Amino acid sequence: MTWLNKARHLDAPKERVQKKYSNSWRFRIAPDTVGPKDILILPGSFSNIEGDVQGMPFWQTLKHYFYDPQKKKFRSFMCGKAFNKECYACHRQYDKDDKRLQIRKANLWPVVHLDWHYRVENEYGDAPYFVQAENRAQEREFDDLETHTKVFGRPGFMELGKGHQEMLLDILSNVVSQCVGCLEHDFDNNGKIEVCAWSCSSCGAVLEDIETTSLNRDEWRKFGQSRKTCASCRNKDFPKEVVGCTQCPTAIRTEIYDVVIPLVKQGSGKDTSINLGFGMMPKYIDEYDVYDLNGNKVPLLDRMEGNVRIYDKTLQEQVINYLPDLKSLLEVEAEREFQEDIILN
Ligand SMILES: [Zn+2]
């Protein structure tokens, strides 16, 4: 490059190499093998791909996985079908038999990773995103930058495939088997929640009662996992559970939003699992501390308003409010121009 080229470069407007740019990788939060990450699941309400199951805390969607062994290029991105668009990658995969492409279900959970991070507002006018300092030297460097604000927490999404999703659901089913009602009665530990009956979600009629049921243990446990037709009102839906506690008279299930979960990844290559950190347990949000901008400890849960958890103000304003809407964040990946750039270049 001659000095003239260099000189012109100095004044050239800063442009993205890729015309269609996806910010989504900046918001991916993944358990890793280095150590447990404290994960708070944020309340969400999504439907599945077919749209027939509502109110799920994660977004189940379709992603393409592109791998070109010659170029050693691996990318994953959204399938157009997730946005009811025609999908160029599907066309390549199915019509052109492009073997470098695969499609899989992915489960996206909105979460916060509770740890020290820096929120970055860069010169490109990108939506602010969060990074962690790799070491002390970088921490000092970030502390001096005006673009970087030190905050406790990072908002994003965990993306889990089928295997890891099942592992997380196992962990969460343990969480929700604990009774929080017990805490009102000064018990040292939480009782176990038991399902005493299944009722109709529409009219409330009892479909199965534990005292009279002829279902065996496994059938009882799985009763809520499929739609049942109510004999009284003919409504067909997932049955509602009626719960009791082994210990207290005011049974209340712990919800997945009531705890911070220390998640770690174990194993390597294709044989990995996600687990609770060794010897660690989920911690209730009313016993968990976060930090304000001055580094002072403050409780994660400020208060409850009805069923709504009001988090610490700093956490809410400096961290959670920066979580982009998942669908708008990822929509660009479903566009033809974006996908062509990955597949053809
Ligand atoms: Zn597709």
Ligand SMILES: [Zn+2]
């Ligand atoms: Zn209880």
Ligand SMILES: [Zn+2]
């Ligand atoms: Zn009914």
